[in-house]
């Protein structure tokens with residue numbers, strides 16, 4: 001007997017093939033659990049000992065079968081760790097994938113079936129399922145033809161399609177299926193598996209049509225089918241009195257004469273007689289080798305997202321009718337490139353994604369369309385980069401450097417002042433920045449680094465490089481609090497370096513403001529710190545060389561244009577607030593060079609993170625008390641500023657009152673939130689930094705950059721309300737000194753799902769890893785926070801799963817633009833790009 005799976009020397013080759021082997025049992029138990037979970041509505045069933053997801057994780061982590069792909073089982077197990085957090089469709093999809101995977105493994109381990117899967121000839125899709133009149137219509141339609149002009153689509157249907165965002169032919173072609181029913185899975189009867197869709201080709205052994213003995217309104221058609229591997233029962237049900245008439249029943253029965261060949265597609269269910277089909281699609285074939293006429297049997301059937309009043313059939317037909325239009329659409333990718341990337345042509349991909357004959361076709365067409373989505377995105381970003389760096393900036397070479405005494409340059413003087421030396425990663429990134437600054441092409445660079453990796457020091461060194469070269473520089477922060485904090489940090493060093501620095505915010509008094517603007521204009525003021533207000537009209541620099549944008553704010557096209565309008569083309573350095581996964585970074589910041597500070601300064605004790613249920617909150621307070629008694633300080637973070645009627649969340653104001661009056665009456669408890677006047681915020685942070693208050697109750701305004709080394713504990717209430725990346729950023733506010741630090745995440749104990757998610761933070765301190773998980777669980781919008789925009793427009797591609805395609809698309813985009821910066825030789829690509837940008841700007845306007 002031949003096994004596809006190489007057999008380990010010490011085990012009998014038969015074990016994996018024996019129906020009663022432990023491995024068969026393992027597969028069967030798992031499949032049954034999956035089936036049951038699906039039957040009960042994907043609610044993570046609670047079994048006797050554990051939940052469904054726990055059972056799955058346990059079983060997948062310790063498979064009792066020798067799997068062709070053990071890593072795959074681990075990966076599946078990891079995905080089930082997040083099961084509770086998934087939405088219903090995500091759960092459905094995970095379960096379906098898991099079932100298919102198990103099925104494939106099991107198939108691979110079975111000895112080669114002496115009888116292969118049946119063959120079924122499908123009629124050519126163009127010839128069979130599409131009336132020729134449709135094709136001739138189709139050639140008349142253009143991609144911008146309104147859907148209401150198509151035959152069979154009246155104003156009502158058109159209105160419903162519009163609800164799905166489908167207005168013209170182009171939209172319909174690009175309305176990709178959300179899922180597929182896999183009837184392309186052709187199997188023999190003995191290989192049928194409960195819970196899977198499948199197609200068999202078999203012979204009718206018996207057929208019986210009768211009225212249900214229990215329900216006179218119900219007719220039942222029962223077929224006994226056989227193939228060389230076994231038999232199966234197929235039933236179909238017909239509800240309605242007219243179906244139970246003897247005449248009708250006879251007609252039914254005559255349709256399936258004994259010995260006839262039939263093709264059957266459907267979902268395999270468990271029945272008292274073993275696997276069975278109930279109400280499948282059936283077609284009697286002209287002969288065992290004859291092609292099937294049905295456009296559904298034996299195929300992968302697309303499943304579309306629908307809306308009220310629009311049936312799946314209706315939508316599928318409409319899409320099918322317009323698909324031939326796509327045949328004549330030119331391919332944006334030249335043939336050699338397509339060959340090189342092993343991509344099918346775009347028209348075929350567009351048509352096949354709606355009507356794949358098999359999984360391979362589906363994967364190939366998806367691959368092509370995903371590639372195109374990423375390619376357009378990267379072309380857009382890289383063209384933007386071309387524009388960013390097209391002008392010329394001043395080369396900022398340190399003039400105060402005497403080459404024989406490099407120690408004397410401003411930057412090195414600053415580094416000498418620091419009580420620590422830069423980490424290797426900081427040095428590397430600083431060198432990259434300084435190399436950029438030495439060129440006449442404007443820098444467009446992003447510095448990424450985990451919380452606490454020391455981005456600020458690097459930024460200051462960059463600013464001083466510009467100042468050392470005789471230019472002015474600006475540091476912009478997203479909030480006044482952060483700007484003020486940067487300013488006070490700078491004041492520790494800059495006076496010693498004889499650099500003049502000032503702070504400009506919305507609350508700078510008018511007189512001082514005037515003075516400051518004067519000094520800026522005559523060049524005496526070398527470094528200006530502030531918020532985006534720095535770009536406002538009256539602010540004029542004498543010689544602006546470098547702008548550093550810290551945390552969160554993305555220096556957008558608008559801001560850049562403001563500067564250009566002032567005749568300025570400075571170098572630009574952006575620092576991210578949170579580490580983000582590479583796929584997201586490429587999608588969002590693909591127009592920038594990226595430097596990564598991938599090292600945390602030595603001497604930090606890692607933060608210990610604890611999960612507490614709301615009922616255990618007192619333990620968290622106890623920890624705060626202990627820490628404060630040792631001279632440390634504590635943050636208490638809440639999602640809301642004030643109590644509100646439509647939420648039972650605890651608010652900063654309420655908790656502040658409670659902690660001050662009841663929990664810590666002997667301590668000084670401060671309050672900080674975004675709605676406080678700027679001066680009060682400043683005062684609250686100042687008091688906390690000095691130690692006048694030991695506990696600071698706050699909203700997430702502390703998230704960004706607040707730096708108090710004595711703070712050694714942070715308690716975050718309603719932690720389930722925050723994204724993982726945001727929580728990681730928040731907890732980065734502690735652990736900045738040498739003392740062992742703690743982060744306490746208090747969550748609603750009822751919510752097991754939230755607990756599960758928060759566990760990631762207990763396990764990991766790596767911001768990139770945490771962001772990856774967040775991306776997988778909550779999607780890109782959540783990782784970035786709702787305030788961020790500029791997310792890529794991806795219909796099919798997934799930033800969590802298609803990273804490899806993204807990398808290839810980026811390389812391709814670089815290659816194309818390298819030879820053809822304005823896409824003159826790629827008119828189709830250029831057109832698609834313009835279309836996409838138009839759609840994007842329209843949707844932004846609509847928002």
Ligand code: ADP
Nearest residue numbers: 420421422423450451452453454455456457601
């Ligand atoms: P972030 O990357 O989160 O903005 P910061 O720049 O605020 O981090 O730095 C965090 C803390 O680490 C600051 O107190 C800073 O002074 C300190 N720090 C920065 N670089 C080093 C280093 N190389 N060695 C020791 N401490 C450092």
Ligand code: MG
Nearest residue numbers: 455456551705
């Ligand atoms: Mg920082």
